[in-house]
Amino acid sequence: MSKPKLIDENGLRVDGRRPDELRPIKMEVGVLEKTDGSAYIEVGGTRIYAGVIGPREVHPKHLELPDRGVLNCRYHMASFSVDERKPLGMTRREIELSKILREALETVVLLEEFPRMMVDIFVEVIQADGGTRTAGITAASLALADAGIPMTDIISATAVGKVEGTLVLDINEFEDKYGEADMPVAVAPQLNSIVLLQLNGRMTVEEVERGLEMAQAAIKKIREIQVDALKRRYRVEPEGLEA
Amino acid sequence: MLYFNENDLVIPGQLLADNGRRSGYGTYTRDGKLYASTTGLVRVVNDVVRIIPLSGRYKPQRGDRVVGIVSDVKPNVVEVDISGELTAVIKPPERETTPLKIDIGDCVYAEVKSVGIRGTMLSIEGLQKIPSGILVKMNPAKIPRLIGRKGSMVQMLRKESGCDFWVGRNGLVVVSGPDPGSEFAAVSAINLIEREAHVPGLTEKVINLLRRLRGGTVE
Numbered sequence: 001m002s003k004p005k006l007i008d009e010n011g012l013r014v015d016g017r018r019p020d021e022l023r024p025i026k027m028e029v030g031v032l033e034k035t036d037g038s039a040y041i042e043v044g045g046t047r048i049y050a051g052v053i054g055p056r057e058v059h060p061k062h063l064e065l066p067d068r069g070v071l072n073c074r075y076h077m078a079s080f081s082v083d084e085r086k087p088l089g090m091t092r093r094e095i096e097l098s099k100i101l102r103e104a105l106e107t108v109v110l111l112e113e114f115p116r117m118m119v120d121i122f123v124e125v126i127q128a129d130g131g132t133r134t135a136g137i138t139a140a141s142l143a144l145a146d147a148g149i150p151m152t153d154i155i156s157a158t159a160v161g162k163v164e165g166t167l168v169l170d171i172n173e174f175e176d177k178y179g180e181a182d183m184p185v186a187v188a189p190q191l192n193s194i195v196l197l198q199l200n201g202r203m204t205v206e207e208v209e210r211g212l213e214m215a216q217a218a219i220k221k222i223r224e225i226q227v228d229a230l231k232r233r234y235r236v237e238p239e240g241l242e243a
Numbered sequence: 244m245l246y247f248n249e250n251d252l253v254i255p256g257q258l259l260a261d262n263g264r265r266s267g268y269g270t271y272t273r274d275g276k277l278y279a280s281t282t283g284l285v286r287v288v289n290d291v292v293r294i295i296p297l298s299g300r301y302k303p304q305r306g307d308r309v310v311g312i313v314s315d316v317k318p319n320v321v322e323v324d325i326s327g328e329l330t331a332v333i334k335p336p337e338r339e340t341t342p343l344k345i346d347i348g349d350c351v352y353a354e355v356k357s358v359g360i361r362g363t364m365l366s367i368e369g370l371q372k373i374p375s376g377i378l379v380k381m382n383p384a385k386i387p388r389l390i391g392r393k394g395s396m397v398q399m400l401r402k403e404s405g406c407d408f409w410v411g412r413n414g415l416v417v418v419s420g421p422d423p424g425s426e427f428a429a430v431s432a433i434n435l436i437e438r439e440a441h442v443p444g445l446t447e448k449v450i451n452l453l454r455r456l457r458g459g460t461v462e
Binding site: 030036037054055057066104108110113114115117145146147148149150151152153154170188189190191227230231234235 | 252254255256258259269271273278280281283296297298299300304328329332360362
């Protein structure tokens with residue numbers, strides 16, 4: 001199959017976006033009843049649920065740490081989330097992403113606040129259209145905040161890609177498939193630190209630097225949506241607490 | 244300088260104050276500044292900034308009275324599930340010959356004696372075994388509303404429904420009444436309080452609900 005045209009003569013992308021434009025994002029907090037905290041996120045065609053259970057007793061017991069808590073993260077894609085049915089169970093990719101997500105979240109969660117305990121984070125991809133790890137981490141940090149887990153910051157994430165020599169923000173699955181590079185970036189904005197940075201494909205040093213700047217600017221917008229989603233969840237409660 | 248108003252909703256990572264020495268529950272300091280670490284409402288109590296969490300698991304605090312289910316009875320310790328972060332334990336005093344008369348599955352009402360790195364201890368003084376009733380689970384953050392100012396809400400519930408209430412700070416409540424109808428009315432009232440904890444004039448609403456339900460069952 002010949003390579004499709006990813007950027008048209010007007011400089012617009014396959015889905016009509018400008019290179020520095022995000023896909024429409026929707027977030028909701030507190031969507032699952034049986035978890036201690038949960039969040040739902042939609043980034044274009046990507047749809048993800050994140051649930052958090054805990055802090056609770058560590059299982060299996062030998063993972064318990066006497067001075068701090070343990071995070072357990074599971075990134076999983078539904079069989080129907082991709083074009084070709086994904087077999088049941090955890091694939092190598094899912095196991096790797098679980099670890100990546102856990103390590104990113106460990107940088108913001110104040111683990112010392114819950115020794116001998118464990119927090120489970122479940123990230124379920126319902127529909128995948130590119131950027132599932134970045135959307136997953138965004139939703140997971142919202143779910144953690146909803147669960148009342150002490151954290152230094154809320155993580156926001158997006159990806160920068162390169163298609164036909166142009167740097168584009170928040171690439172979708174089509175651009176990921178036929179483009180030249182994909183660079184997911186996750187940032188803790190208050191700490192001003194990058195907690196996740198991967199690069200798949202080839203980019204020059206200047207492109208990486210410019211890509212990071214683009215991602216940082218977009219993350220400001222994503223953060224606003226996150227804050228709004230969290231505030232919407234607890235909007236009505238202030239008068240309720242008169243002890 | 245403070246960057247918030249009293250009772251504002253704050254989210255993790257939000258800057259609260261320039262002076263990090265005023266750090267209370269739910270906050271942390273970085274570079275001498277004070278930030279929020281949990282989602283909740285900020286308040287200044289005794290010149291210390293603290294956050295009242297709105298969600299999450301129950302975190303035991305010394306002196307709290309809690310309702311729990313006995314999950315295990317070991318030779319010198321009794322484990323109680325208080326639906327919190329870790330199971331709590333009851334330790335009978337040493338050389339105690341008469342064993343505690345509680346068994347696995349019993350529902351108990353007790354006070355938190357100590358909270359520490361070794362887990363939560365429940366006090367043996369004032370330990371009650373709840374004989375029977377309906378166990379209701381609600382959001383621990385909304386328990387203060389169920390209790391009311393100086394216990395006014397619970398007193399009203401007791402009077403209007405004719406049921407006994409064991410209210411645990413951990414979000415578990417046991418209702419025990421003379422007949423199923425009044426127990427049902429009491430549970431409905433608890434659900435109403437949880438759902439509309441933020442609505443003003445809740446007490447009147449609850450009284451109306453109880454009178455309606457109780458009136459219906461009597462006739």
